[in-house]
Amino acid sequence: xxxxxxxxxxxxxxxxxxxxxxxxxxxxxxxxxxxxxxxxxxxxxxxxxxxxxxxxxxxxxxxxxxxxxxxxxxxxxxxxxxxxxxxxxxxxxxxxxxxxxxxxxxxxxxxxxxxxxxxxxxxxxxxxxxxxxxxxxxxxxxxxxxxxxxxxxxxxxxxxxxxxxxxxxxxxxxxxxxxxxxxxxxxxxxxxxxxxxxxxxxxxxxxxxxxxxxxxxxxxxxxxxxxxxxxxxxxxxxxxxxxxxxxxxxxxxxxxxxxxxxxxxxxxxxxxxxxxxxxxxxxxxxxxxxxxxxxxxxxxxxxxxxxxxxxxxxxxxxxxxxxxxxxxxxxxxxxxxxxxxxxxxxxxxxxxxxxxxxxxxxxxxxxxxxxxxxxx
Amino acid sequence: xxxxxxxxxxxxxxxxxxxxxxxxxxxxxxxxxxxxxxxxxxxxxxxxxxxxxxxxxxxxxxxxxxxxxxxxxxxxxxxxxxxxxxxxxxxxxxxxxxxxxxxxxxxxxxxxxxxxxxxxxxxxxxxxxxxxxxxxxxxxxxxxxxxxxxxxxxxxxxxxxxxxxxxxxxxxxxxxxxxxxxxxxxxxxxxxxxxxxxxxxxxxxxxxxxxxxxxxxxxxxxxxxxxxxxxxxxxxxxxxxxxxxxxxxxxxxxxxxxxxxxxxxxxxxxxxxxxxxxxxxxxxxxxxxxxxxxxxxxxxxxxxxxxxxxxxxxxxxxxxxxxxxxxxxxxxxxxxxxxxxxxxxxxxxxxxxxxxxxxxxxxxxxxxxxxxxxxx
Numbered sequence: 001x002x003x004x005x006x007x008x009x010x011x012x013x014x015x016x017x018x019x020x021x022x023x024x025x026x027x028x029x030x031x032x033x034x035x036x037x038x039x040x041x042x043x044x045x046x047x048x049x050x051x052x053x054x055x056x057x058x059x060x061x062x063x064x065x066x067x068x069x070x071x072x073x074x075x076x077x078x079x080x081x082x083x084x085x086x087x088x089x090x091x092x093x094x095x096x097x098x099x100x101x102x103x104x105x106x107x108x109x110x111x112x113x114x115x116x117x118x119x120x121x122x123x124x125x126x127x128x129x130x131x132x133x134x135x136x137x138x139x140x141x142x143x144x145x146x147x148x149x150x151x152x153x154x155x156x157x158x159x160x161x162x163x164x165x166x167x168x169x170x171x172x173x174x175x176x177x178x179x180x181x182x183x184x185x186x187x188x189x190x191x192x193x194x195x196x197x198x199x200x201x202x203x204x205x206x207x208x209x210x211x212x213x214x215x216x217x218x219x220x221x222x223x224x225x226x227x228x229x230x231x232x233x234x235x236x237x238x239x240x241x242x243x244x245x246x247x248x249x250x251x252x253x254x255x256x257x258x259x260x261x262x263x264x265x266x267x268x269x270x271x272x273x274x275x276x277x278x279x280x281x282x283x284x285x286x287x288x289x290x291x292x293x294x295x296x297x298x299x300x301x302x303x304x305x306x307x308x309x310x311x312x313x314x315x316x317x318x319x320x321x322x323x324x325x326x327x328x329x330x331x332x333x334x335x336x337x338x339x340x341x342x343x344x345x346x347x348x349x350x351x352x353x354x355x356x357x358x359x360x361x362x363x364x365x366x367x368x369x370x371x372x373x374x375x376x
Numbered sequence: 377x378x379x380x381x382x383x384x385x386x387x388x389x390x391x392x393x394x395x396x397x398x399x400x401x402x403x404x405x406x407x408x409x410x411x412x413x414x415x416x417x418x419x420x421x422x423x424x425x426x427x428x429x430x431x432x433x434x435x436x437x438x439x440x441x442x443x444x445x446x447x448x449x450x451x452x453x454x455x456x457x458x459x460x461x462x463x464x465x466x467x468x469x470x471x472x473x474x475x476x477x478x479x480x481x482x483x484x485x486x487x488x489x490x491x492x493x494x495x496x497x498x499x500x501x502x503x504x505x506x507x508x509x510x511x512x513x514x515x516x517x518x519x520x521x522x523x524x525x526x527x528x529x530x531x532x533x534x535x536x537x538x539x540x541x542x543x544x545x546x547x548x549x550x551x552x553x554x555x556x557x558x559x560x561x562x563x564x565x566x567x568x569x570x571x572x573x574x575x576x577x578x579x580x581x582x583x584x585x586x587x588x589x590x591x592x593x594x595x596x597x598x599x600x601x602x603x604x605x606x607x608x609x610x611x612x613x614x615x616x617x618x619x620x621x622x623x624x625x626x627x628x629x630x631x632x633x634x635x636x637x638x639x640x641x642x643x644x645x646x647x648x649x650x651x652x653x654x655x656x657x658x659x660x661x662x663x664x665x666x667x668x669x670x671x672x673x674x675x676x677x678x679x680x681x682x683x684x685x686x687x688x689x690x691x692x693x694x695x696x697x698x699x700x701x702x703x704x705x706x707x708x709x710x711x712x713x714x715x716x717x718x719x720x721x722x723x724x725x726x727x728x729x730x731x732x733x734x735x736x737x738x739x740x741x742x743x744x745x746x747x748x749x750x751x752x
Binding site: 002004007008011012015020022026032034035037038039040044045046056059062072073074077079104108111112190209210230231233235253255257261264266270272273276332338 | 378379380381382383384385386387388389390391392394396398399401402407408409410411412413414415416417419420421422425428431432434435438439440448449450451452453455456480483484486487488566576578584585586606607608609610611629630631632633634635636637639640642643645646648649652653654708714719
């Protein structure tokens, strides 16, 4: 006797305007690309496209790193891929925490058997380079510096160039989270000297969630090649992944790549090249300025000081007397507008308004301000 | 000075007929579902759909396991999720190897610090229950039995019910790979007494690759709850994933779910309920019979003996004198037909013809036979 089939119909999602911390609005052109016919993951047409994605990602990361590709999983898998490959048991890692995602880095270091040295900054503040320099002075044997470039939980941007420079001076590698910055504000891996970076498809690249672009420098690869212990994850072991993604010699099967989501990422990256990175950064900044002016007119305060504020992720204090959940529910139900709740220590205290990728346009800013005025 | 943008156009994949080991042909209806508007991963409309996916997966797995959901990654991540959660350092695990994917299980056990006991069978043969019983007799402290139900590398199906029964008798848990069987031949988790199972979206479910349905019994969850050491992977730690997927209490953010691929999986599962599992199994069997008759007429031999042969994955010996790569290239270029190469020990010796999900239909069988006749 079989368990009988449930009566469930096809799912028709509502049409939302996505102005939370991601996923952001996805243009129909990218959705259409995802619906193209599936082909095999070893089909020459597909592997040609993989090489194009690598080239396109090198442009958005501003790097010549050969090992630049999208991990077949969400940003959290990209993060873990960086840590499990670069951190060996006993490695001392300086981890900067100024929000949720720095904390997640710490968790990764621990699970790899690394020895973490934590540099704390206030949530909403950028990472303080002076504290990082002090941490290196006190821990000259630190081998890796890990920090979040753009904290999605607070909207604070840190000075990645300065942080990477300190690490270099101490002979350490850098791991950088640029999930929320890539495509929205400058991410210059080679110029800054970043050794490993991970991002996500669903923020300023305007693609659907589920893929994590990563890039590794030659120095990072050297450390991986010299590991004394195997990488604890089979799936994320770059020594194995490379057989499929490196493009050198015969491609060997590692896992079945997510074909159609990769069509979407390819299309999203082509759109970035069409607009140009600099134009994209300018657009994000301009829409942020418009949103900020509108919010200021409503007396709403930002969590992050102006000089460290990310244009694409606007964390604002919930006005006094406003019910967090009820207000967001009204925005969703009456306006089909999604904004983000606070995370971790900021839960219940702040909202996060995303202006990411395709979502960073004037009509969204105007609509969001109008909806907030109606609800507050 | 920025690195300049590469000149790369949108990607238009060719239209292939996918008769390899997966991905299999994806019906347009599922591709269209993936192109629906992206919504947030905490949107009530989305979380309702998540609950439906769990219900639908319980049907295809034939289980009442509460913890049944799709992992946000390919089948290899589903595999690793089972091992990192269930295998603690020092745990003795009996691993059955009769093809590539049993070998991958062994690799997972090692990387979790488990103590593997390997039961080998010939590639192309099913796992021998007698050898498993002997392995338990010699290793009464074995805590887990791991085996592949349907070996994608050879097309052999093992007797999962008997294997699980032996494990139960010795108080051990079972981990089963059903990547290639789910939806194509009976997979009866509860009836067989399987404790952890993982599959893939891109085989007999006809969805695009990138998601891995998994299911865990209460006994499996008990072992996870009693772990003395943290799960080595942050992303795959079920204690954390559950906060998002369990559906109990407030849903907490863990990672951003791959929204649009999940639309596709939902649609694929709805299609399975519309046809009915039994009808699907019958269809796979019927199309296999037709293919087998045609291949027999061409004097082509199967790798697997009839009683252990999977209908949906037909491993056949490449006829003498035929150039493996050249023949497959002709099939792809002249017929837009993909069939699979041999893997591992069978590379260069066999081809793998998939009849999976939507691909298991008469027109595909006829087309494949015609193309093979032209090329051989």
